[in-house]
Amino acid sequence: MPIIGCGGIASGADALAFARAGAAFVQLYTAFGYDGPGTCRRIKDELAQELARRNTTWNEVVGEAVGEHARAPRATGVQMLVQEAEELKGLLDELADRMNKDDDEASI
């Protein structure tokens, strides 16, 4: 069953985060409301750049995520909290990397 991710997508990195959670497609509204025509193209270009940088493709990312979640034993209670904390840590590490990269670029 294909999953369509939505809610808070405003950049290629946001879209990629949904693919890494197993979404085969994404939809957005609010970012389009703020940025207007060209938003989807910008997000697509950012996404293409990010995928190329990681030497992977959208289908590969989604396929890996779906495979991972399908194999994962159903976690309960504390296990689930630990898993979520680990996922959150990964996202925060990625955000820190991106912010450091932005700082580096701004200081050039």
Ligand SMILES: Cc1cc2nc3c(=O)[nH]c(=O)nc-3n(C[C@H](O)[C@H](O)[C@H](O)COP(=O)(O)O)c2cc1C
């Ligand atoms: C102004 C506005 C109106 C919306 N109207 C509907 C609607 O009538 N039916 C619906 O299923 N979703 C509606 N949505 C939800 C969007 O289709 C979409 O799922 C959601 O806004 C995606 O999250 P994002 O706005 O953070 O990108 C609406 C969203 C906004 C911002």
